[in-house]
Amino acid sequence: MDVDNTPVEKLMSTTLVTTTPGTDIAEAANTLLDDGIGSLIVLDGEGQLTGVLTSTDLVTVVSTDQPLHTGTVADYMTEEILTISSTATLHDAAVKMIREDVQHLPVSEDDNGIVGMLSATDLTAQLMYMGSSGTD
Template identity: 30%
Template sequence: MTTARDLMSTDVVAVDSADTLEVAARHMRDADVGSLPVIDGEGRVVGIITDRDIVVTALAEGRDPTAVTVGELIDATLITVAPEDSAEEVLAVMKEHQIRRVPVLDGTQLVGMLAQADIARAMSDATVGEFLESVSED
């Protein structure tokens, strides 16, 4: 059985909720990723910030990326999966919530991120096609 642990990326860079959007954007650039898990002052994952969040929600509204914090932008709803969750369970969660990436937590510990690219590399073309169609629905 393929699990989230088998699919996830483990070299995860996180950003603190108190960091500015500029800091988050630099982390994304340096890690060559489009999203980062957001942690609080105690190291708990509290959300995800995406490059789209920064551009569409902040920059397009004229907000200053050197003044706005990551915590001001993230959605309070956090969807996660566990490392031992099956690939089918992970896909079901991502489809249900129409999300393209999900943090993998072992208890409260961030152990990886699972993105649609990870799924595309590991799953069948039919599974990938169905997944992409379902998370792209309006």
């Protein structure tokens, strides 16, 4: 798999775990732990992307003066969402993640909305595989 020419859709995760802005933050944290994932896609009542909640966002929950386990996803989610097209290359995704200092990129398709998630972990694992085996 060539990073310069391989589309994001070849590496992205297509099993999307979603939540809503009104979900209790403790419930969202449990979902991340139970599913072994680093981010949740936040959808509004019409199924539109409104944010992303990452494990990094949950650090804010612990580091604030608020009592633990209070608030909703909307209180802590990232609202300025960066996405990437499913047809963009893995190289483009890596550059975007580095420039914008993000670890997760929701993957979009024009007609279908959000169709996947690409994480820095996905990219790192692929690059390590390519470097260790000498194959795609």
